[in-house]
Amino acid sequence: MHNASKHLLFILAPLVVVFALLPGVYQNHLLLFNFVIFLILAQGVNIIYGFTGYLPFGYVGFFGAGAYGFAIMVMHLQTPAPLAVLVGGGVAVLLGLLLTPLLRLSGAYFAIANLAASLAVLHFVANPALEGITKGPYGVSLTGTFNPTHAYYAAVVVMALTVGAVVYLKNSPFGLALQAVREDAVSASMAGVNIIKMRVIAWLASALVAGLAGGIYAWYVSVFYPDNVFSGEFSIFAIVFALFGGVATITGPIVGVLILYGIYNLIGFTTPQYFQLIYGLLIMGLVLFLPAGLVSLATRRGWHVP
Amino acid sequence: MSPEKTPILEVSKLVKRFGGFHALDGLSFHVVPGEILGLVGPNGSGKTTAINVISGLYAPDGGEVVFDNVSSGGVASHKLVHRGINRTFQVPKPFLSLTVRENIQVALAYGGATGAPSIAELLEEYRLKEVADRPAADLNSAQQKMLDLTRALATRPRLLLLDELAAGLNPAELDWIAGRIKALAATGMAIIVVEHLMGFIEQITDRVIVLNAGKEIFEGTLATAVREPQVIEVFLGGEHAH
Ligand SMILES: Nc1ncnc2c1ncn2[C@@H]1O[C@H](COP(=O)(O)OP(=O)(O)OP(=O)(O)O)[C@@H](O)[C@H]1O
Numbered sequence: 001m002h003n004a005s006k007h008l009l010f011i012l013a014p015l016v017v018v019f020a021l022l023p024g025v026y027q028n029h030l031l032l033f034n035f036v037i038f039l040i041l042a043q044g045v046n047i048i049y050g051f052t053g054y055l056p057f058g059y060v061g062f063f064g065a066g067a068y069g070f071a072i073m074v075m076h077l078q079t080p081a082p083l084a085v086l087v088g089g090g091v092a093v094l095l096g097l098l099l100t101p102l103l104r105l106s107g108a109y110f111a112i113a114n115l116a117a118s119l120a121v122l123h124f125v126a127n128p129a130l131e132g133i134t135k136g137p138y139g140v141s142l143t144g145t146f147n148p149t150h151a152y153y154a155a156v157v158v159m160a161l162t163v164g165a166v167v168y169l170k171n172s173p174f175g176l177a178l179q180a181v182r183e184d185a186v187s188a189s190m191a192g193v194n195i196i197k198m199r200v201i202a203w204l205a206s207a208l209v210a211g212l213a214g215g216i217y218a219w220y221v222s223v224f225y226p227d228n229v230f231s232g233e234f235s236i237f238a239i240v241f242a243l244f245g246g247v248a249t250i251t252g253p254i255v256g257v258l259i260l261y262g263i264y265n266l267i268g269f270t271t272p273q274y275f276q277l278i279y280g281l282l283i284m285g286l287v288l289f290l291p292a293g294l295v296s297l298a299t300r301r302g303w304h305v306p
Numbered sequence: 307m308s309p310e311k312t313p314i315l316e317v318s319k320l321v322k323r324f325g326g327f328h329a330l331d332g333l334s335f336h337v338v339p340g341e342i343l344g345l346v347g348p349n350g351s352g353k354t355t356a357i358n359v360i361s362g363l364y365a366p367d368g369g370e371v372v373f374d375n376v377s378s379g380g381v382a383s384h385k386l387v388h389r390g391i392n393r394t395f396q397v398p399k400p401f402l403s404l405t406v407r408e409n410i411q412v413a414l415a416y417g418g419a420t421g422a423p424s425i426a427e428l429l430e431e432y433r434l435k436e437v438a439d440r441p442a443a444d445l446n447s448a449q450q451k452m453l454d455l456t457r458a459l460a461t462r463p464r465l466l467l468l469d470e471l472a473a474g475l476n477p478a479e480l481d482w483i484a485g486r487i488k489a490l491a492a493t494g495m496a497i498i499v500v501e502h503l504m505g506f507i508e509q510i511t512d513r514v515i516v517l518n519a520g521k522e523i524f525e526g527t528l529a530t531a532v533r534e535p536q537v538i539e540v541f542l543g544g545e546h547a548h
């Protein structure tokens with residue numbers, strides 16, 4: 001069997017089945033939904049950071065753009081929710097296109113510029129002058145499309161597509177070429193790789209994923225303010241989860257979300273007073289002792305981790 | 307050199323400036339298919355810069371580069387790779403976290419070449435078989451140079467630019483790589499060799515260009531070059547400066 005088929009069968013399929021069945025046996029549907037959203041976002045970060053080397057500190061910009069793309073379609077054009085989600089993804093891709101000049105920057109400069117861009121989009125959307133379109137700072141309320149069950153399953157579908165995309169990157173010359181560009185752009189161009197095109201494709205793919213997630217989030221919660229869907233926590237969490245598990249792998253970001261977001265909720269419920277402390281220590285320990293993520297525990301032993 | 311052949315590369319009056327400094331200052335030369343041309347000169351004379359311009363890393367500030375009868379100055383590197391130009395780097399920069407095999411796979415998949423050698427052949431011929439599945443970061447510097455060369459060869463270039471490929475190899479390895487370079491030229495590949503090791507240049511080249519301060523100061527066989535007062539002056543001057 002091809003590696004790609006193995007990855008689809010033993011990683012993607014179980015993940016989808018588990019999250020499709022869990023709502024039947026576990027009551028906290030909002031928590032399950034958040035898990036799926038973070039699985040999508042962490043894999044989106046994986047695509048742009050793990051495979052391409054750009055750390056997207058303003059990743060939430062795409063998520064928020066997707067949420068508002070959804071909301072505007074539903075509010076003004078009474079678009080059916082699934083279609084509005086696709087529009088949300090499209091809006092994020094357009095924003096990504098607008099931001100392609102950022103790809104000329106590298107390292108911390110890119111990260112900071114991306115963060116600034118996401119704040120700019122937040123302030124644009126939250127501008128009272130745009131109340132007629134975005135409802136400005138007053139937030140949106142989308143009663144007509146409220147259907148958490150459908151939104152949840154839409155999220156599972158997008159998660160499946162996103163993990164599928166990462167399986168493709170992990171098993172194709174395209175994914176290899178992206179990593180080559182990340183490792184050394186000059187050598188990659190001398191291997192015949194069009195480095196600008198590769199970076200833009202990865203950037204737009206990760207924007208699309210976050211935009212779809214944002215649209216579905218808007219569908220699920222139906223009432224939200226700009227600060228909710230542009231919250232920097234989405235970027236930070238997605239990045240931390242992906243790094244914790246290990247990027248440029250299929251399983252790393254999944255393991256990262258399941259463990260870290262699991263612990264996050266566990267501490268949050270049981271001992272909220274120590275929450276920030278424990279969580280902060282955990283992340284510091286990780287960065288100090290396992291900079292290549294949890295999966296590196298296995299790769300160091302010579303095991304191959306997909 | 308075979309004068310009846312038409313050049314595959316013609317460089318004329320090439321200028322490359324960095325700020326006000328002329329790294330290339332009106333350089334002209336040509337290479338024909340199957341020829342091994344030596345490019346020598348003291349440190350900082352512009353050898354690597356010439357390779358960088360010919361391989362599309364820098365756009366020229368003046369003059370012309372014509373590859374295969376088409377102007378190629380300022381064309382993006384990956385397009386030149388597809389047209390048939392490739393190179394190695396003075397300091398190789400392989401894709402460190404990818405395995406040796408994956409490094410070559412990228413060039414095979416994106417080099418746009420038909421009839422390129424297979425991975426197995428390249429690994430075997432350039433002594434990388436044992437390390438094929440190790441990350442490139444694990445290789446020693448000689449192995450990284452060979453990997454850099456296989457990355458170039460996987461795109462099946464018709465013009466190959468070698469920037470100090472032999473530096474740091476031991477005498478047995480030098481003989482071996484000299485043989486490989488000659489075998490490549492015998493297939494019709496035009497090869498430009500930049501090297502400080504004169505014995506090595508003597509062994510493999512048909513003709514040399516001596517560069518100083520971005521200009522050609524001599525063209526001919528190495529045996530004649532070493533008797534030219536101007537060449538001796540430049541090299542001795544260069545040696546004293548260090
Ligand atoms: N990117 C650059 N920016 C500024 N100056 C440069 C750049 N590249 C080369 N130079 C300068 O141009 C001159 C020629 O450099 P080049 O690397 O071509 O020399 P070289 O002949 O390859 O020398 P060596 O034998 O030491 O490798 C040097 O003075 C160098 O400092």
Ligand SMILES: [Mg+2]
Pocket residue numbers: 353354355396469
């Ligand atoms: Mg040099």
